[in-house]
Amino acid sequence: MLEEKISMAGRKYAIIGTGGIGGYYGGRLARSGQEVHFLLRSDYEAVREDGLRVDSVDGDFRIFPAKAYNDTRQMPRCDVILVCMKTTGNTALATMLAPLLHENSLVILIQNGLDMEQELSAALPGAILAGATAFICTFKVGPGHVRHAAYGDLSLAPFHQAAEMLLPAVMDDMRQAGITVRYEPDLRLLRWQKLVWNIPYNGLTVVLDATTAELTFQPDSRRLVISLMREVTAAAACCGAEIADSFIDRMITLTEKMTPYAPSMKLDYDAGRPMEIRTMYLNPLQQARQAGFEMKKVQMLADLLSFMQERRLNSK
Amino acid sequence: MLEEKISMAGRKYAIIGTGGIGGYYGGRLARSGQEVHFLLRSDYEAVREDGLRVDSVDGDFRIFPAKAYNDTRQMPRCDVILVCMKTTGNTALATMLAPLLHENSLVILIQNGLDMEQELSAALPGAILAGATAFICTFKVGPGHVRHAAYGDLSLAPFHQAAEMLLPAVMDDMRQAGITVRYEPDLRLLRWQKLVWNIPYNGLTVVLDATTAELTFQPDSRRLVISLMREVTAAAACCGAEIADSFIDRMITLTEKMTPYAPSMKLDYDAGRPMEIRTMYLNPLQQARQAGFEMKKVQMLADLLSFMQERRLNSK
Numbered sequence: 001m002l003e004e005k006i007s008m009a010g011r012k013y014a015i016i017g018t019g020g021i022g023g024y025y026g027g028r029l030a031r032s033g034q035e036v037h038f039l040l041r042s043d044y045e046a047v048r049e050d051g052l053r054v055d056s057v058d059g060d061f062r063i064f065p066a067k068a069y070n071d072t073r074q075m076p077r078c079d080v081i082l083v084c085m086k087t088t089g090n091t092a093l094a095t096m097l098a099p100l101l102h103e104n105s106l107v108i109l110i111q112n113g114l115d116m117e118q119e120l121s122a123a124l125p126g127a128i129l130a131g132a133t134a135f136i137c138t139f140k141v142g143p144g145h146v147r148h149a150a151y152g153d154l155s156l157a158p159f160h161q162a163a164e165m166l167l168p169a170v171m172d173d174m175r176q177a178g179i180t181v182r183y184e185p186d187l188r189l190l191r192w193q194k195l196v197w198n199i200p201y202n203g204l205t206v207v208l209d210a211t212t213a214e215l216t217f218q219p220d221s222r223r224l225v226i227s228l229m230r231e232v233t234a235a236a237a238c239c240g241a242e243i244a245d246s247f248i249d250r251m252i253t254l255t256e257k258m259t260p261y262a263p264s265m266k267l268d269y270d271a272g273r274p275m276e277i278r279t280m281y282l283n284p285l286q287q288a289r290q291a292g293f294e295m296k297k298v299q300m301l302a303d304l305l306s307f308m309q310e311r312r313l314n315s316k
Numbered sequence: 317m318l319e320e321k322i323s324m325a326g327r328k329y330a331i332i333g334t335g336g337i338g339g340y341y342g343g344r345l346a347r348s349g350q351e352v353h354f355l356l357r358s359d360y361e362a363v364r365e366d367g368l369r370v371d372s373v374d375g376d377f378r379i380f381p382a383k384a385y386n387d388t389r390q391m392p393r394c395d396v397i398l399v400c401m402k403t404t405g406n407t408a409l410a411t412m413l414a415p416l417l418h419e420n421s422l423v424i425l426i427q428n429g430l431d432m433e434q435e436l437s438a439a440l441p442g443a444i445l446a447g448a449t450a451f452i453c454t455f456k457v458g459p460g461h462v463r464h465a466a467y468g469d470l471s472l473a474p475f476h477q478a479a480e481m482l483l484p485a486v487m488d489d490m491r492q493a494g495i496t497v498r499y500e501p502d503l504r505l506l507r508w509q510k511l512v513w514n515i516p517y518n519g520l521t522v523v524l525d526a527t528t529a530e531l532t533f534q535p536d537s538r539r540l541v542i543s544l545m546r547e548v549t550a551a552a553a554c555c556g557a558e559i560a561d562s563f564i565d566r567m568i569t570l571t572e573k574m575t576p577y578a579p580s581m582k583l584d585y586d587a588g589r590p591m592e593i594r595t596m597y598l599n600p601l602q603q604a605r606q607a608g609f610e611m612k613k614v615q616m617l618a619d620l621l622s623f624m625q626e627r628r629l630n631s632k
Binding site for chain 2: 207208210214215218220221223224227296297299300301302303304306307308310311
């Protein structure tokens with residue numbers, strides 16, 4: 001009863017980047033009655049006129065009207081800001097977020113890679129940051145139209161100590177919105193765990209133009225996936241994030257059970273968008289190197305992806 | 317004068333596999349007056365009727381009539397057998413060669429990879445073997461029609477001690493045929509040196525669908541090429557073949573000066589032929605591993621190529 005009242009008191013939410021991830025989580029929060037302000041770029045007009053449509057395995061819904069913006073300077077200061085953009089746009093992030101923040105705003109980066117919180121914290125001192133990883137299959141199918149195909153769990157971890165205080169209430173909001181959430185006290189561990197899957201599957205689906213299923217069932221690529229995962233866990237251990245070998249087995253088993261799947265980097269590459277090579281590969285490589293560990297195969301994968309990305313840019 | 321007489325005495329040559337390499341070297345020998353017997357498969361009828369055509373940067377020529385065969389059992393026993401086939405056909409090699417051999421026949425494997433001589437020697441005991449590497453840009457442009465675009469040097473090394481005695485006269489024949497030849501006493505060194513270039517450039521041109529020039533000039537792929545070369549020289553050293561770092565610099569400089577080039581494995585892949593993954597990657601990986609060295613990036617390249625090859629086979 002008390003919890004409900006606190007929740008009813010209402011937090012203002014901002015969704016920065018209303019694609020598959022932002023549209024889904026922001027949509028769920030808005031649908032549960034939260035005040036959610038959506039930042040959009042290309043879909044701004046469509047969402048302003050027709051709202052946000054979410055086709056979900058858990059039931060389709062529509063947010064109409066949706067509080068749509070195409071500039072953060074038009075948005076109100078918010079209590080919780082969910083950053084759901086690709087990290088390729090992160091250089092502009094501090095400037096974008098500044099107008100949204102009050103003293104106790106919590107910024108949650110639902111992004112792929114490593115060190116995004118360190119980078120943003122340096123560019124935006126005083127902001128209270130947390131990180132999150134989404135285990136979800138969701139993507140945009142049209143303007144203001146998102147399809148949520150599977151899963152949906154969100155794991156959250158504080159970056160600043162102040163975030164520890166703010167996260168529980170936010171997670172309650174999310175639970176009430178039907179989102180499965182998990183609190184992880186160690187952001188570093190959360191980020192490295194996610195990389196165990198992300199590093200092999202994102203890169204190899206691009207380099208080999210293959211699905212997660214092909215990579216997992218063909219013996220040569222399966223061995224390669226596992227050896228990349230082992231490099232990542234070895235690097236993680238050097239960086240202070242202990243991940244058990246059984247975690248690799250779980251990731252493989254999980255991927256075997258998934259429908260053939262194109263990870264976000266594969267979708268980006270096929271759509272001609274830049275890939276998140278820096279945060280997903282170069283930052284972990286640098287952290288590991290500073291801790292005295294060379295991820296040789298991961299470096300090779302990063303080199304292959306960088307070559308492909310540059311060729312793509314030059315051909316435009 | 318004496319040398320000339322020995323040469324005039326005449327050796328019978330067999331060319332096993334009359335593609336770009338076999339057609340060029342066999343053609344040169346035949347043109348210089350040697351008795352050369354060509355084994356062909358798909359081009360048999362064409363060469364039998366119209367001879368062998370070689371368009372060479374050093375001057376075009378034609379061998380007509382050419383001694384063409386489609387079965388080694390129809391061929392005479394020969395003194396020198398140049399094996400110019402892809403190693404992907406090597407399982408049948410011993411059976412193919414048996415009818416051609418007399419007691420002092422010299423079999424020279426002009427092939428890519430490692431351990432071809434060991435394997436053939438095990439399958440064909442008593443045969444006198446040598447190995448050779450060709451630094452040449454040559455390829456088939458039509459039935460019985462070869463284009464020699466650049467270079468042409470042949471380096472030869474004995475596998476059996478008896479080959480040391482036989483090689484000098486053969487090399488004289490080759491010189492008289494206008495072929496630049498070099499004697500290398502250490503076959504192991506010769507094979508590993510060739511792998512320094514072959515391993516990165518053959519595999520990466522396939523995986524990245526790129527030319528040698530693109531790989532050499534783009535910074536990410538150039539770094540990857542060099543790191544693969546370093547893995548190969550480190551493995552070679554463990555296997556007893558010392559290759560100086562300056563050799564890598566020379567290979568890079570050489571490739572910078574070459575016209576953009578598709579190595580043999582790239583031509584094979586694009587034409588839907590099997591790739592020489594076993595001899596060019598798996599055999600060196602195994603030798604290095606037995607010597608206590610893991611070529612991690614080479615293993616990754618082998619895994620990528622094996623995946624691509626298997627997918628190709630399955631899609632047929």
